[in-house]
Every structure is written in structure tokens, then in C-alpha cells.
Amino acid sequence: MKAIYLEKKTGHKSIILGDIPQPYPREGEALIKVHATGIMPTEFRWFPTFNTPEGKPRRFPIVLSHEFSGTIEALGAGVTGFEVDDPVFGLNDWFTNGAEAEYCVAPATALAQKPKSLDYIHAAVTPISALTAWQGLFERLKLERGQRLLIHGGAGAVGTFAVQLAHWHGAHVIATASSANLDFVHSLGADEVIDYHQTPFENVVRDISAVFDVVGGDTLQRSWNVLKTGGKLVTVATQSEGATDQRTRDAFMLVRADGSQLAEIVKLIDAGELRVFVAGVFPLAEAREAYDRAQEGKLRGKxxxxxxE
Known part of the structure; x- marks a missing residue:
């Protein structure tokens, strides 16, 4: 099958378009005919990309991109709730090959029926960002109705979902964004939007119940000071995982696959409560150009x- 893959531990400039063996589903897995996949430039820096859970080097070739949409081609033993040809979306295991290929495998528990209101492109960019927002807000922060929530990076791939989910949940949403995105983030449901180029957020917000951070670095460190007593902070910024500060490491969260949560997200999408944003679409053969564009940043969506086709 055709796939985009790496043959050595390196960056996206070394990715290859070629032929590799097609995977087959094991017990509890589904084989997916991939229609589209969302890309994550930070994946080149993640531990699971090049290592096994035990810390040993993974075998090459390595296929990236672990969120996808497509149709079920075959089912492994023991899979229930899905049938061949079902349109689905979901996540692969981080420690296995991803979805930049004509076919991929995924645990059935990591899948959900594709939202009826989305095409395959929009569905493909949803799982990682939407689940990150869902798990950060509702599992880690335990967000409650009426709480004051600060979201850093409200216009990004994760931030757009975080703002919408928090608004739907009844929180008072304060988000940071660039001047070009102030109106956009307001339209997602933010009650207040701070232009981070013009105003240090700590000058205008205080007594915050929870902070959802996707930026990291200095923005994260300054955020501790705006929390009220007992307030909570979660960060999904990649650099926070290896921080020397224990408080920062404890606040870091890595998303996990969860088909049941995806099914709840599907309901919100099809009900019009959540909008999905695609910043650009590239064919598989132009994967390098796609990563170039993604690494430029400042995108609305993914x-x-x-x-x-």
C-alpha cells in the first residue's frame, strides 16, 4: 500500500512516499481504509513516535499521523458495534504506525461513527484536538458551570474546541488570541478575548477557577498567578512534558483514545454545538508541503x- 513514512529518526523533510505492507487487524482491532488524516508537526518530538512503551527503539518504517477518518475494511475477532463499510473516525495507538497510508489499524474502542454533518476531511482533523479539549476540561480540570476559565490559544486546533466545549458546558470563558482572531474566538462562544500582543493577561484577569493551556513556556508560568486558591491548571503544550519543574510536569496531559467520548462529541457536532475548522488540505504526495504549512503556525484549525478521493 502507499504510505508516507520515515526510515530514520529525523524530521518531516525526510519523509518518504512509497510502498509498505498493508496491516491486518488483530483481535479487538479494525482495519480502516483511510480517507483523510490530520497532521501533528509535534509528533516528531513525541516519545511514542520512535520508542516502544518499554523505551526500546521502534522498528522502521514508521508511519505518522494518528487521527483519521475512513471506512471499515475488515474487523478483527471480538469486535462488536461496527460493521464493514461503516464510516468512522478515531485514533491509532501512539506506539504503532499511524494513518498517513491507504490503510491503518486501530482498536475498535478508539473509533466512533463519523459525524453525519462532516465530510471525511473535517472528521479527520477532529479526534485529537476534540478529545484533548474534552479530557482536559472535564477530566483534569473538572470544569463546572459558571466557573471562570482561562484558555490560552483560543484560535488554534485544540483551543477552538476548548472554547466551544467550555461555552456549551456553561463556563465563563476568557481566551487569549492574536488581534486578527479576536472576533473569531468571540464567535466560538468566548465571553472575553484578550489580545496577547497588546495586553498581558495577568494584568486583566484574576481569581480564575481553571486554566487550559496549549502554549506553554512563559505563558504557562505566568498563569499560576491568576488562579484563585484551589484553582486548577492543565497544559497540553509539548515542551511541558519534559519540564524540570515538578508542578509543570504534574499539570501536563497527553490525550488518550476514547471512542465513547468521541461518540459524545459526534452528538454535539451533529447538533450544531461544535464547529470544526480545517486550515488546509493537501494530497498524500504533498505531505512535506503540508508539514511546512502546519509548522508556520497561526492557523485556524488543522x-x-x-x-x-
Whole structure:
């Protein structure tokens, strides 16, 4: 099958378009005919990309992109709730090959039926960002109705979902964004939007119940000071995982696959409560260009690779 893959531990400039063996589903897994996949430039820096859970080097070739949409081609033993040809979306295991290929495998528990209101492109860029927002807000922060929530990076791939989910949940949402995105983030449901180029957020917000951070670095460190007593902070910024500060490491969260949560997100999307934003679409053969665009940053939503027409 055609796939985008790496043959050595390196960056996106070394990715290859070529042929590799098609995977087959094991017990509890589904084989997916991939229609589209969302790309994550930070994946080149993640531990699971090049290592096994035990810390040993993974075998090459390594296929990236672990969120996808497509149709079920075959089912492994013991899978229930899905049938061949079902349109689905979901996540692969981080420690296995991803979805920049004509076919991929995924645990059935990491899948959900594709939202009826979304095409395959928009569905493909949803799982990681939407689940990150869901788990950060509702599992880690335990967000409650009426709480004052500060979201850093409200216009980004994760931030757009975080703002919308928090608004739907009844929180008072304060978000940071660039001047070009102030109106956009307001339209997502933010009650207040701070232009981070013009106003240090700590000068205008205080007594915050919870902070959801996707920026990291100095922004994260300054955020501790705006929390009220007993307030909570979660960060999904990649650099926070290896921080020397124990408080920062404890606040870091890595998303996990969860088909049941995806099914709840599907309900919100099809009900019009959540909008999905695609910043650009590239064919599989132009994966390098897609990563170039994604690494430029300042995107509303995520870059997608179209695998099947």
C-alpha cells in the first residue's frame, strides 16, 4: 500500500512516499481504509513516535499521523458495534504506525461513527484536538458551570474546541488570541478575548477557577498567578512534558483514545454545538508541503492530508 513514512529518526523533510505492507487487524482491532488524516508537526518530538512503551527503539518504517477518518475494511475477532463499510473516525495507538497510508489499524474502542454533518476531511482533523479539549476540561480540570476559565490559544486546533466545549458546558470563558482572531474566538462562544500582543493577561484577569493551556513556556508560568486558591491548571503544550519543574510536569496531559467520548462529541457536532475548522488540505504526495504549512503556525484549525478521493 502507499504510505508516507520515515526510515530514520529525523524530521518531516525526510519523509518518504512509497510502498509498505498493508496491516491486518488483530483481535479487538479494525482495519480502516483511510480517507483523510490530520497532521501533528509535534509528533516528531513525541516519545511514542520512535520508542516502544518499554523505551526500546521502534522498528522502521514508521508511519505518522494518528487521527483519521475512513471506512471499515475488515474487523478483527471480538469486535462488536461496527460493521464493514461503516464510516468512522478515531485514533491509532501512539506506539504503532499511524494513518498517513491507504490503510491503518486501530482498536475498535478508539473509533466512533463519523459525524453525519462532516465530510471525511473535517472528521479527520477532529479526534485529537476534540478529545484533548474534552479530557482536559472535564477530566483534569473538572470544569463546572459558571466557573471562570482561562484558555490560552483560543484560535488554534485544540483551543477552538476548548472554547466551544467550555461555552456549551456553561463556563465563563476568557481566551487569549492574536488581534486578527479576536472576533473569531468571540464567535466560538468566548465571553472575553484578550489580545496577547497588546495586553498581558495577568494584568486583566484574576481569581480564575481553571486554566487550559496549549502554549506553554512563559505563558504557562505566568498563569499560576491568576488562579484563585484551589484553582486548577492543565497544559497540553509539548515542551511541558519534559519540564524540570515538578508542578509543570504534574499539570501536563497527553490525550488518550476514547471512542465513547468521541461518540459524545459526534452528538454535539451533529447538533450544531461544535464547529470544526480545517486550515488546509493537501494530497498524500504533498505531505512535506503540508508539514511546512502546519509548522508556520497561526492557523485556524488543522492541516489535513487527503488519502482517498
Amino acid at each position: 492541516i489535513a492530508l487527503r488519502v482517498a
